[in-house]
Structure formats: C-alpha cells, structure tokens
Amino acid sequence: MAGGKVVRVRVDPDKCQGHNRCKALAPALFELDEYGNSKEIGDGIVPEGQLEAAYLARANCPEMAVEIIEE
Amino acid sequence: MAEDTTRTRPSVLDWSTDWDHLAAEWRDNPYPIWDELRATCPVAHTKRYLGAYLPTTYAAVKAIAYDTKNFSSRRVVVREVRPEPPMPSPPISSDPPHHKPAKQLLLPPFTPDEMKKLEPRARAICNELIDRFIADGRCDAAQMYTRHIPVRVIAHMLDVPESDGDQFIQWIHEILELGITDDDILMKAVHEMSMYFAGYVEARTKKPGHDLISRIIMARQDGKPLPPQEVLGMIRLLLIAGIDTTWSAIGASLWHLAKTPADRQRLIAEPELMPTAIEEFLRAYAPVTMAREVVQDTVIEGCPVKAGNMVLLSFPAANRDPAMFPDADKVILDRQENRHSAFGLGIHRCVGSNLARLEMTVAIEEWLKRIPDFRLDPAFPVTWSEGTVRGPRQLPFIFG
Ligand code: HEM
Ligand code: SF4
Numbered sequence: 333m334a335g336g337k338v339v340r341v342r343v344d345p346d347k348c349q350g351h352n353r354c355k356a357l358a359p360a361l362f363e364l365d366e367y368g369n370s371k372e373i374g375d376g377i378v379p380e381g382q383l384e385a386a387y388l389a390r391a392n393c394p395e396m397a398v399e400i401i402e403e
Numbered sequence: 404m405a406e407d408t409t410r411t412r413p414s415v416l417d418w419s420t421d422w423d424h425l426a427a428e429w430r431d432n433p434y435p436i437w438d439e440l441r442a443t444c445p446v447a448h449t450k451r452y453l454g455a456y457l458p459t460t461y462a463a464v465k466a467i468a469y470d471t472k473n474f475s476s477r478r479v480v481v482r483e484v485r486p487e488p489p490m491p492s493p494p495i496s497s498d499p500p501h502h503k504p505a506k507q508l509l510l511p512p513f514t515p516d517e518m519k520k521l522e523p524r525a526r527a528i529c530n531e532l533i534d535r536f537i538a539d540g541r542c543d544a545a546q547m548y549t550r551h552i553p554v555r556v557i558a559h560m561l562d563v564p565e566s567d568g569d570q571f572i573q574w575i576h577e578i579l580e581l582g583i584t585d586d587d588i589l590m591k592a593v594h595e596m597s598m599y600f601a602g603y604v605e606a607r608t609k610k611p612g613h614d615l616i617s618r619i620i621m622a623r624q625d626g627k628p629l630p631p632q633e634v635l636g637m638i639r640l641l642l643i644a645g646i647d648t649t650w651s652a653i654g655a656s657l658w659h660l661a662k663t664p665a666d667r668q669r670l671i672a673e674p675e676l677m678p679t680a681i682e683e684f685l686r687a688y689a690p691v692t693m694a695r696e697v698v699q700d701t702v703i704e705g706c707p708v709k710a711g712n713m714v715l716l717s718f719p720a721a722n723r724d725p726a727m728f729p730d731a732d733k734v735i736l737d738r739q740e741n742r743h744s745a746f747g748l749g750i751h752r753c754v755g756s757n758l759a760r761l762e763m764t765v766a767i768e769e770w771l772k773r774i775p776d777f778r779l780d781p782a783f784p785v786t787w788s789e790g791t792v793r794g795p796r797q798l799p800f801i802f803g
Contacts, residue, residue, distance in 0.1 A: 348536035349752040351517055356678065362794070365522055367510040368757070 338403045340376040341386050345369070346365075353384035358385035371403050408650050413545055419444035421458050424481065424692070424715060425583070430789040434732065437481070438565035446706035452481050455713040456697075456706075461728075461744070463704045464721035466519055467695060468748040471498050474695035476715060476751065480714045481694045484582050490593075492640050493633070495751065496506075506621040508629070509637065509754045512560075512615055518757045520554060528555045528565075529769035535774060537802070541780060547656050552766050553649035556758070557642060562614030563603060570599070575646050583790050594640070597635050604634050608785055608799040615641070639757070646795060648691055649759045651794020652745075653766045655688035658795050659734060660767075661779050666736055674768075680736040681763050688741035689719040690794045693747070695774055718744040719793070777802045 343354065350368035354361070362370045374394050376397055378386045378400075390398040413491070415423050419435055419720050423429065429436060440447050441459040448456050458464055467474050478489050489496065493505035511517070515795045533553055536542040554568035574592045582589030608631070608723050611617035619637050622629065629637070660667040670680055693716040700710050727729040746753035753759070779785065783799035 350510070351746065351752055352757055355515065362516060366514070368506055368514045370428075379604060388739065391521045392742060394744060394746075395752075396742075 339378040339386065340390045340401045340403070341378055341384060341389065342376050342401060343370045343372055344397045344399060345371070347395045349359045349395050351394050351399075353394070354389035354391040357392060358382065359391040361386055361389065376401075418449045420449070421451070422447050422449045423451055424457075425789050426610055430787050430793070431446055433793070434723060437717070437723060438732075441720070441724060442785060442797055446703055446708065448712075452483060452713060453485060453693075454567070454709075454711065455481050455715055456703075456708055457717065458703060458716045459724070460704065460769060461721040461724040461726065462723040464716060464718060464744060465748050466703055467716060468744075469727065470701070471502075471702040473697065473699045475698045476502075476695060477698075478696045478713065479693050480583065481715050484612075486586065491652045491723035492636055492643075495640060497645065499750070504624050506508050506750075506754065508619065508624060509641075511758055512618050513754050514756045520759060520762045521560065521758070522765065524553070524559050525556050525765045526769055528552060528559075529766050530773070533769065533773050534742050541799070541801045542803060543785075543797055544587075544657055544784075545650075545795045548770070549654040549657065549766065549798070550650050552762055553646045556762055557615075557645055560615040561603075561638070562612060562616065567599075570687075571646060578787065579647055579792055580788060581759050582789050591637065596639050600635055600638050601661055604638075606630055644753075645755045645758065647788070647792040647794070649762050651690035651788065652685060652688070652759060654798055655690065655793040656684040656763060657770065657800075658779075658785065658798055659684060659688065660771075661777055661798075661800055663679070663734070664778070666734065667735060668753045668772070668776075670767075676736050677764060677768065679738055679741070680768070681760060682741045682743065683734055683738050684763070685734055685745040686722045686728065686738075686741055689743065690792050691745065691747075691753075692719060692791055692793070693751075697783055699790070718747060774802050 348369050352368060353368050355364055359380065361373055363373050364370055386400055390400055412423060415421050415426050418440055437459045445460045445463055446456055446458045458467060476496050476605040479495055494502050494522055497505055529552060532548050536547050551568060554571045555565045558565045558568055574596050577588050577592035606615045606622065608620050611621055616638060619634050670676055695714045695716055697708050697710050697712045697714060701708055722745060723731045746756040775802045780801045781801035785795055788796050
C-alpha cells in the first residue's frame with residue numbers, strides 16, 4: 333500500500349534475460365530461479381517503504397521487463 | 404600490450420562510408436567518432452572487412468540484438484576473413500532455437516548466490532597482488548593488478564592452478580587481438596587451449612568434483628551429457644569471454660578514478676555509492692563490442708541493410724547515446740536510471756555478468772582501501788587494446 337493505492341511489481345518472463353538488476357536493487361520484491369531469471373515475490377504487492385526500490389528496479393532493467401501496476 | 408596492426412592500414416577519410424574499428428584513432432579515443440556518426444549517419448557502412456555496418460544509437464543496437472532472425476550470431480567478430488563454415492562456439496555463436504539449451508547449461512553456476520561464495524577468494528587474490536607492488540609507490544596497474552584478477556578467479560572456479568593464468572592470458576591475446584587479422588594464430592591458440600583442458604575433462608569425467616569443469620561435464624541437455632568436444636568448447640568460451648573483458652572493465656574504472664580525484668574521494672567518503680558507480684563505469688567504459696552477420700535484407704532505423712554484410716554491435720556506442728542517457732558523456736557515480744547495455748541486450752545477455760560485477764566491486768574496493776591516493780604517471784603512456792574488447796593495457800600509476 334502506498335498513498336491508499338495498491339502498487340504491484342511484475343516481471344514479464346518473456347522479456348527478462350536475467351540481468352539481475354531488479355534483485356540487486358529491490359531484494360525484498362524479486363526472486364531468481366536457478367538460471368538467474370527474475371520473478372516478483374508472491375503477489376508482487378509493494379509494501380510501504382519499498383516503493384522507491386520498486387521504481388529503481390524498473391529504471392535499471394535493461395530489458396524493460398519490470399512493470400509497475402498501480403491499482 | 405596492443406600490437407600496432409594499424410600502422411599498415413589505409414587511414415580513414417570518411418567515418419560514415421569507410422569506418423575502421425582497428426584504426427588507431429578509434430583505439431585511442433572512439434567516443435568523438437561515435438558521437439559524430441550518431442548525429443549525422445546513425446547506421447554507417449564500410450567496404451573494409453568484406454562489408455560491414457556500424458550503428459551508433461541505443462535504439463539501433465537494441466533492435467539488432469533483439470532481431471535474431473535477420474541478424475545471426477554465427478559470426479560475432481568483424482574480421483578480415485570469413486572462413487566457411489564459421490567456428491561454432493555455443494551459446495555465443497548460436498541463434499534460436501539452438502541457443503537456449505546451450506545457454507541454460509552455463510547459467511546455474513553463475514547466479515548471484517553462486518558468486519557470493521567466490522567473494523572471499525576474490526578479495527584475497529586482490530590483496531595478494533597489491534602486496535607485491537604497494538611498497539614501490541608506483542605500478543603498471545593493467546599489467547600487475549587488473550590483468551591477473553579474472554584469470555585467477557576463473558582458474559579457482561575451474562579448479563586448475565591459478566599460476567597457469569599467464570598462459571590463459573597469452574591464448575586470449577592471440578585469439579581476441581592477433582586472431583582478428585591472422586587465422587593461423589587463432590587456430591593454434593584454440594588448439595593449445597583444447598589440449599590443455601582435455602586432460603582435466605577426462606580426469607573429472609571419471610571422478611567429478613564441485614568445480615566448474617565438473618559441473619559442465621555433469622550438466623544434461625535433453626537428459627544427455629555433452630560430448631567431450633562440446634565440454635571443451637564451453638570451457639574455451641568461458642575463458643575467451645570472461646578474461647580480457649573483466650580485465651578491461653576493472654582497468655577502465657581505475658583509470659577513471661586515477662584521473663578524476665573528485666570521484667575517487669567521493670567513492671571513498673561514500674562507499675554506499677559503489678553499486679551505482681560500478682554500473683556507471685560499465686556504461687561509460689563498456690569494453691565489449693560484438694558483431695552479427697546480416698542474413699536477410701532488412702531495415703534498421705530507416706536505413707536499409709543488406710545480407711552478406713557484418714554489423715558491428717557497439718554496446719559501448721549505445722551506452723553513450725544522449726537520447727537514452729542524459730549527460731551521456733559524463734560519469735555520474737550515483738546515476739539513478741541506468742539501463743546500460745554493457746552486458747548485451749536480449750537472449751545473449753552475458754553469462755558472466757554477476758561474476759564480472761563481483762570482480763569489479765571487489766577489485767576497486769580492495770584497491771581503494773589499500774591505495775586511496777593515486778594518479779596517472781605522466782612519464783609513461785596509457786595504452787588501449789583494440790578489437791572486440793577495449794580496455795587499458797598499460798596503466799602507469801604513482802601512489803600518494
Ligand atoms: C565486464 C566484463 C564483461 C563484459 C562487459 C561482458 C560482455 C558481454 C556481452 C556484451 C555479451 C553479449 C554477446 C552478444 O550479444 O553477442 C556477453 C556474452 C557472454 N559472456 Fe560476457 N562479459 C563480461 C564478462 C564475462 C565473464 C566473466 C564471463 C564468464 C566467465 C562471460 C561469459 C559470457 C558468455 C558465455 C557469453 C555468451 C552468452 C550468450 O551468447 O548467450 N562474460 N558478454
Ligand atoms: S533486471 Fe530485468 S532482465 Fe534483469 S532479472 Fe530483473 S527483470 Fe530480469
């Protein structure tokens with residue numbers, strides 16, 4: 333929850349190439365599989381205090397694979 | 404040290420129609436060349452090298468890296484010759500659908516968690532190297548420091564003697580630099596490397612350990628082990644792809660810090676900037692330029708490109724594109740948005756990117772701890788390598 337809105341992160345598995353930028357910048361939001369490809373943890377809801385990390389992850393993914401969805 | 408193959412080359416009169424990536428001007432300072440081309444002719448061509456294009460915008464480089472149908476990785480170096488068939492070296496020389504299975508064999512030993520296990524040895528290697536020259540008050544950091552870190556770390560991963568590193572360095576030099584213009588030297592180095600590793604592969608097929616050679620032997624593709632020739636090919640690729648690249652990236656970072664005291668002092672005062680600083684060094688001084696072969700006529704950024712030509716895939720030029728990176732020519736240690744392409748874009752993303760980042764971080768941290776104050780020695784020149792991998796090969800520093 334942030335500002336009353338629910339914010340989620342999502343990794344597009346077709347775009348992710350495992351650059352590992354998202355995990356390095358927002359370790360609480362992403363997990364890697366055995367090949368180093370990323371996925372959002374759980375339902376991807378960004379807790380209070382993790383919003384900046386989520387936007388940083390998106391701003392540094394070279395494949396544009398990190399999406400932020402505000403509901 | 405870079406051999407001067409440029410001496411005998413006709414000089415470039417017009418970079419947009421006659422570019423030459425082995426020209427001395429390019430080797431010594433390619434950035435103004437790319438800046439001018441990006442503004443005037445974003446997909447330049449040359450008749451040299453049997454015909455090749457040179458895109459300089461991020462958008463064009465990305466489009467080509469993603470378009471594996473028209474741009475094949477069957478050749479990944481722009482050379483004077485194009486032997487048929489090209490020498491396969493999966494996954495770097497593979498296109499879909501063969502690329503993915505080959506790559507998946509290599510990925511598990513290179514995840515961030517695996518890399519963490521290497522960190523203590525990597526730090527110890529850096530300190531052992533610094534111990535050898537710190538009392539001299541000066542050193543050639545490219546020859547005495549940065550050069551030895553990646554070979555020793557990969558030797559450690561392969562569980563072969565770290566002291567064989569000098570031999571690895573020689574082979575890589577013959578393959579990546581001399582081999583661009585001399586096919587015999589290239590083939591000889593490839594053969595010698597294969598002979599060296601064949602014994603290890605045989606021994607560890609019988610009695611596997613936990614090292615990287617054993618892991619490649621034990622890996623399964625469709626439930627089957629790789630034939631020994633392919634195991635050897637993968638080991639060769641890891642050495643060719645992992646050594647000069649990381650040597651260059653660490654060297655360019657230290658070069659920047661030697662000539663930019665404000666950045667050096669800032670990084671020492673604010674060590675938490677290290678992660679963004681490393682990404683910024685990778686962006687600004689990206690060492691690796693790959694290539695593709697055009698296999699069907701197509702159009703890139705409005706420019707027609709013709710089958711049969713090569714394309715120089717300049718990730719370093721893409722990383723300097725102001726349309727993608729504000730103040731692209733400035734090194735900004737805390738750059739917040741940095742989608743640089745130093746490790747490639749799309750399916751061929753560097754297998755060793757997590758390893759390279761670890762080595763760069765450790766090498767710069769340990770250096771700054773022990774030698775916080777250093778500058779370029781004006782008595783000697785800084786020299787740069789040419790070809791696929793660009794980085795400092797002589798880096799004379801004075802301490803204090
Ligand atoms: C700073 C150091 C490094 C840089 C800048 C770098 C850069 C690159 C680039 C740009 C590619 C993409 C090739 C393409 O698109 O055709 C690549 C691929 C590759 N790199 Fe690296 N690399 C570095 C270090 C390493 C290390 C340490 C290793 C392993 C020990 C390694 C292994 C590979 C492999 C196996 C590939 C082929 C991946 C594929 O084709 O799917 N690299 N590297
Ligand atoms: S930064 Fe992008 S490409 Fe890299 S692991 Fe994360 S989502 Fe995947």
